[in-house]
Amino acid sequence: MKQYPETIENRWDVLYRDYPEIYNTFASFSYQPSILQVVRERFDVVGKTVLDIGAGGGQSALPLSRYAAQVIGVEPEAAMRAVAEQSARDNGVENVSFFAGSAEAIPLPDGAVDMVMAITAPLAVEEALRVVRRPGVLLQVGIAPHWYGGELDHIIGDPAPGLEAATCDLTERHGFSMIDFDSVQDYGTQNNILRTYGFIFGRRAIAHLKRTGQTTIRWRFRIHYRWV
């Protein structure tokens, strides 16, 4: 049986490579509202061909496929792609396909999609502009500054300071607009929150969760978008 350490201390690369099933469970606990709900209120995805960069295990691509005509997921990590492909098969979803690639190297011709989305994943603007047809939209959803790990940011510290610099670039260099919104994720039980959120965000988070007994986390997300 697979052995799990108590935590991977914010090593997202290790999470995606070695524990894609934990990311999948973590991302599956319900958010109120969900990212897709908020995105759909502001951006019309119905009937569109949507590129989902950093598609992971299909957590954004599969729900999107209910509304979009076609969803193309691009994901560099083979273990995550395997989860996505299995999940699409299990759910009989036929308008989604997943490809190896990255934000910086999208395996699509110029002008192939109506919308480029990166949901809690990086966006490389020049490459995204290449594959989107006009009129179209580029959209990136990330964690708002000082909300790493959601409301426990101040407990965890910020082990990934580069993230903020990348999103500043979207507004300052590339003229993106932004929208912030809050969402509460409910893990249901203390065991669930410890073996997913705690597993990812580390010992300080685990100690805090054990002390408080909380089973929800408030997140603040930031949508960056640019019409083209």
Ligand SMILES: C[S@@+](CC[C@H](N)C(=O)[O-])C[C@H]1O[C@@H](n2cnc3c(N)ncnc32)[C@H](O)[C@@H]1O
């Ligand atoms: C937090 S997950 C997001 C998965 C999914 N979009 C979701 O909403 O849950 C981030 C994903 O981005 C991928 N990723 C990391 N660097 C990337 C890059 N440069 N280009 C594209 N994807 C990348 C990771 O392998 C991981 O699967």
